[in-house]
Amino acid sequence: MLDAAKAALRKAVRPVTFSGAGLSAESGIPTFREAQTGLWAMYDPMALASPEGFATDPELVVGWYNERRRNVASAQPNAAHCAMAGRQDIVHVTQNVDNLLERAGANDVVHLHGSLDRDKCSGGCGHREDIDLANPLPLRPCPLCGHWMRPDVVWFGEQLPRVGWLRADQLAAEADVFVVIGTSAQVYPAAGLIATARRADAIVIEVNIEPGATPGIQLTGPAGRIVPELLSL
Numbered sequence: 001m002l003d004a005a006k007a008a009l010r011k012a013v014r015p016v017t018f019s020g021a022g023l024s025a026e027s028g029i030p031t032f033r034e035a036q037t038g039l040w041a042m043y044d045p046m047a048l049a050s051p052e053g054f055a056t057d058p059e060l061v062v063g064w065y066n067e068r069r070r071n072v073a074s075a076q077p078n079a080a081h082c083a084m085a086g087r088q089d090i091v092h093v094t095q096n097v098d099n100l101l102e103r104a105g106a107n108d109v110v111h112l113h114g115s116l117d118r119d120k121c122s123g124g125c126g127h128r129e130d131i132d133l134a135n136p137l138p139l140r141p142c143p144l145c146g147h148w149m150r151p152d153v154v155w156f157g158e159q160l161p162r163v164g165w166l167r168a169d170q171l172a173a174e175a176d177v178f179v180v181i182g183t184s185a186q187v188y189p190a191a192g193l194i195a196t197a198r199r200a201d202a203i204v205i206e207v208n209i210e211p212g213a214t215p216g217i218q219l220t221g222p223a224g225r226i227v228p229e230l231l232s233l
């Protein structure tokens, strides 16, 4: 399976990766639910990551995200991030909101669920600010319109960012090899992008800790071991 996957990637002209939480798990980045420990375990996810939750208690939501930001700041890219960043010919679409691919040196990353290293105005005026993950800013109003600033990430009940989604959809439609890393291939949006790639006759390679159920090339194991083997030329 690995040899077949490597052969496909060697011949690829427009390879694309699509990654999720399994990519960053070995860097110690917990999934949303795994992060809900200690004090946070008492909160419903909707209270921490939805427009309604933010409207109810913006300080709580910003506190939750600032703890996640400091966690990402103290984490390091793992071998999978580094192997992906080393392939400048590949565009990386990710659902992850951390910046570990960029910190590994990747120069073309499409964040489908936004990024922790940016805030945006909750009033929709378009104002955005870069955030230092090690020293995130507390809750504060937008300097342009006075609404609260909020993390520039996708919350429950929100649409994916239009520009990022259109680019990901186009990349999938034009891909000849589509590598799914550390995410379920059966749920939205992965399932939709994989279906688009298949319609374009792309070879789909799936790297996951659990064996996948979708057709295509399955590589089972931790991303930090499989991805460097897969992407080495």
Ligand SMILES: [Zn+2]
Pocket: 121, 122, 123, 124, 125, 126, 127, 142, 143, 144, 145, 146, 147
């Ligand atoms: Zn504003």
